[in-house]
Amino acid sequence: MTKPILEVKDLAKYFGGVKALDGVTLEVPERGVIGLIGPNGSGKTTLFNVVTGFYVPTRGEVWYAGERIDGLNPNEVFLKGLVRTFQIPRLFPSLTVLENVLLTPPRQVGERVLTAPFRSKWEKQEKELARKAVALLRKFGLGEYVRARVSELSAAHMKMIETIRGLITDARVYLLDEPAAGVAYTTARELFTFIKRLRDEEGLTFFIIEHRLEVLMDFVDYVYVLHNGRLLSEGKPDEVMSDPKVIEAYIGR
Amino acid sequence: MLPSFDILGFLVSWGTFLGIYAILAISLNLEVGLTGMANFGKVAFYGIGAYLAASLSVYTVLAVYHVAAAPYTTEGIIALGKYGGASPALDLGIFAASLMLGFIIAGCVGYLLTYPTLRVGPAFLGITLLAFGELLRIFLLNYQPLGASKGLSGIPHPFLWIPDPVLRERLYVLVVLGFLAVTLWFAERITNSPFGRVLKAVRDDEVAALCMGKHVPRVKATVLFIGSGMAGVAGVLLAFYMSSVNPNMFVPAVTFNIWAMVILGGMGNNKGAVVGAAIITFVDRILTFITPNLGITIITPDYIRWMIVGILIVLVLMFMPGGLVPEKPIKTPAWEAVESLEKESKEGGSGGGEA
Ligand SMILES: Nc1ncnc2c1ncn2[C@@H]1O[C@H](COP(=O)(O)OP(=O)(O)OP(=O)(O)O)[C@@H](O)[C@H]1O
Ligand SMILES: [Mg+2]
Numbered sequence: 001m002t003k004p005i006l007e008v009k010d011l012a013k014y015f016g017g018v019k020a021l022d023g024v025t026l027e028v029p030e031r032g033v034i035g036l037i038g039p040n041g042s043g044k045t046t047l048f049n050v051v052t053g054f055y056v057p058t059r060g061e062v063w064y065a066g067e068r069i070d071g072l073n074p075n076e077v078f079l080k081g082l083v084r085t086f087q088i089p090r091l092f093p094s095l096t097v098l099e100n101v102l103l104t105p106p107r108q109v110g111e112r113v114l115t116a117p118f119r120s121k122w123e124k125q126e127k128e129l130a131r132k133a134v135a136l137l138r139k140f141g142l143g144e145y146v147r148a149r150v151s152e153l154s155a156a157h158m159k160m161i162e163t164i165r166g167l168i169t170d171a172r173v174y175l176l177d178e179p180a181a182g183v184a185y186t187t188a189r190e191l192f193t194f195i196k197r198l199r200d201e202e203g204l205t206f207f208i209i210e211h212r213l214e215v216l217m218d219f220v221d222y223v224y225v226l227h228n229g230r231l232l233s234e235g236k237p238d239e240v241m242s243d244p245k246v247i248e249a250y251i252g253r
Numbered sequence: 254m255l256p257s258f259d260i261l262g263f264l265v266s267w268g269t270f271l272g273i274y275a276i277l278a279i280s281l282n283l284e285v286g287l288t289g290m291a292n293f294g295k296v297a298f299y300g301i302g303a304y305l306a307a308s309l310s311v312y313t314v315l316a317v318y319h320v321a322a323a324p325y326t327t328e329g330i331i332a333l334g335k336y337g338g339a340s341p342a343l344d345l346g347i348f349a350a351s352l353m354l355g356f357i358i359a360g361c362v363g364y365l366l367t368y369p370t371l372r373v374g375p376a377f378l379g380i381t382l383l384a385f386g387e388l389l390r391i392f393l394l395n396y397q398p399l400g401a402s403k404g405l406s407g408i409p410h411p412f413l414w415i416p417d418p419v420l421r422e423r424l425y426v427l428v429v430l431g432f433l434a435v436t437l438w439f440a441e442r443i444t445n446s447p448f449g450r451v452l453k454a455v456r457d458d459e460v461a462a463l464c465m466g467k468h469v470p471r472v473k474a475t476v477l478f479i480g481s482g483m484a485g486v487a488g489v490l491l492a493f494y495m496s497s498v499n500p501n502m503f504v505p506a507v508t509f510n511i512w513a514m515v516i517l518g519g520m521g522n523n524k525g526a527v528v529g530a531a532i533i534t535f536v537d538r539i540l541t542f543i544t545p546n547l548g549i550t551i552i553t554p555d556y557i558r559w560m561i562v563g564i565l566i567v568l569v570l571m572f573m574p575g576g577l578v579p580e581k582p583i584k585t586p587a588w589e590a591v592e593s594l595e596k597e598s599k600e601g602g603s604g605g606g607e608a
Contacts (some may be wrong), residue, residue: 014301036459052464073463074460074463074464075463075464075465075466075468075469078464078465078466079466084464086464090458090460090461090464091461092457092458092461092462094453094456095450095454095457095583096450096582098591099450099583099587102450102587103450103451103454103462103465103467104465104466106466108447109447110446110447110448110585111446111448111450111451112448113443113445113448113475113479116442116443116446116447116448116449117438117439117442117443117446118442119442119446119586122446123586126585126586126587127586127587127588127589127590128590129394129587130579130586130587130588130590130591131590131594133587134591134594143533146591148562149386176582178535196324200408224259229460
């Protein structure tokens with residue numbers, strides 16, 4: 001594999017007595033599509049939360065592109081080029097689908113209060129972004145929802161848009177928390193096909209939490225398995241799926 | 254019916270209050286309606302603007318004319334009356350300086366107050382600001398250099414050198430409405446921009462906005478700077494119109510009055526804020542104009558006024574939950590780009606969809 005772009009070293013996060021993460025070390029290579037699986041409550045979302053600056057780790061380090069990023073605020077992590085999505089979609093309900101996508105690019109000229117009143121200063125950028133956003137939505141079969149309010153969307157579409165809106169930025173690493181949850185099987189496969197295409201064509205990196213292994217396993221290069229806040233197993237999809245420890249953790253205790 | 258009713262005089266007086274209150278309502282709408290920050294201390298920034306204008310003007314006039322008396326003493330007030338209209342350049346200069354300083358100082362206080370509270374949590378913001386407003390009023394009630402409970406009077410009207418008081422008031426209403434126009438223009442422009450999009454995102458879901466790389470505390474502090482600055486300007490305009498200020502003009506009820514305007518007009522819509530301000534100041538002005546003619550003694554006009562405002566709000570919200578002018582989607586050039594794309598793909602014929 002190529003050099004890692006994201007590294008997690010001996011990462012721990014305790015909530016009182018709950019050891020949500022307890023010494024996890026893993027790496028995500030550049031241009032990888034890497035899976036993160038594990039039973040409910042195994043610490044997957046917590047790992048994302050620590051990596052993206054929501055929580056300060058109890059112990060351990062997070063490195064991104066050669067820089068230590070643990071302790072940064074979520075907005076700073078985003079600006080480094082790390083985008084996340086949420087397990088329960090968090091779109092902005094009073095904005096349209098297009099605006100939800102348009103909000104994503106950082107440091108827009110028109111987002112500064114002193115330039116905002118003067119349309120001519122940001123009109124060109126805004127239109128360019130709009131064209132990019134529409135192209136992105138169309139590419140993904142969501143062209144008809146450009147003008148829709150988020151509240152008019154199905155849960156599946158919300159998930160998709162949450163993933164897509166990160167793609168308008170030049171961020172390089174995407175942390176997706178269960179992108180295929182609540183999405184129809186064929187749509188989920190489309191989504192993952194699209195993700196692979198983005199990796200191949202744009203050189204993006206994906207780190208994906210997913211419960212739907214039947215979809216995930218066909219698309220990822222490598223998988224990490226968490227269990228009770230620790231790394232239980234890792235490897236190529238078929239290796240992991242045939243690992244007795246993984247089977248046991250998933251089937252019962 | 255009411256032979257003493259002077260329609261033009263009424264319009265001038267209504268227009269002045271409308272202008273001042275609409276600026277306040279627009280500023281509150283930016284904070285509450287668009288960014289979701291419940292500011293219960295709006296009156297404080299209004300008061301800062303008014304007291305800044307009052308103190309700056311009376312102390313400057315007394316200093317320029319070498320009057321040793323303090324502005325709140327009888328000699329001081331007499332001197333202010335004597336020298337007030339003596340120099341057009343001085344009066345206009347004081348007015349301009351007050352407007353600028355009123356915006357900057359009220360804005361900075363808003364900014365500084367919110368920075369610590371933004372870190373504590375959103376619920377604390379409203380309460381902190383409410384408490385700050387009351388603290389400020391109690392301070393003013395007791396601070397002698399600013400006239401304590403009697404306040405300051407003899408503030409020189411910027412057009413005091415014009416002998417005809419009617420013409421003076423007519424000119425002043427135009428100035429106030431001019432400021433309203435600029436405020437509305439600015440508010441509408443920033444609402445319909447990428448900045449406005451960020452504000453609505455912060456209102457909808459702060460945490461998600463943070464994750465999208467937006468510096469939420471800075472966004473909020475910026476809005477409070479602007480909103481407080483606008484309220485400061487409104488206060489300056491009030492002080493020069495009334496020619497006197499006192500602490501009882503800045504009770505918490507003023508804040509709730511502005512809230513009523515925003516709710517009535519439509520949360521999240523700047524034009525709605527103006528409509529709400531127009532309606533409520535109209536009720537106010539009508540009541541003050543007609544009460545002397547009615548001779549009501551049992552119920553005070555203030556009582557009737559709050560009843561009317563309450564009934565209006567209940568009725569409007571029953572039938573129009575979004576207010577009289579509900580929030581509108583953000584308009585940016587993005588939609589023009591979308592329209593031209595949609596036209597292109599239609600002209601492209603049946604090949605649309607996958608390219
Ligand atoms: N903020 C918090 N405070 C206290 N405990 C927490 C917090 N966040 C997570 N936990 C606990 O940490 C453990 C791991 O939770 P986490 O959400 O990371 O699991 P997960 O692997 O994402 O599960 P799922 O598959 O259900 O999404 C759980 O026991 C959870 O209750
Ligand atoms: Mg989870």
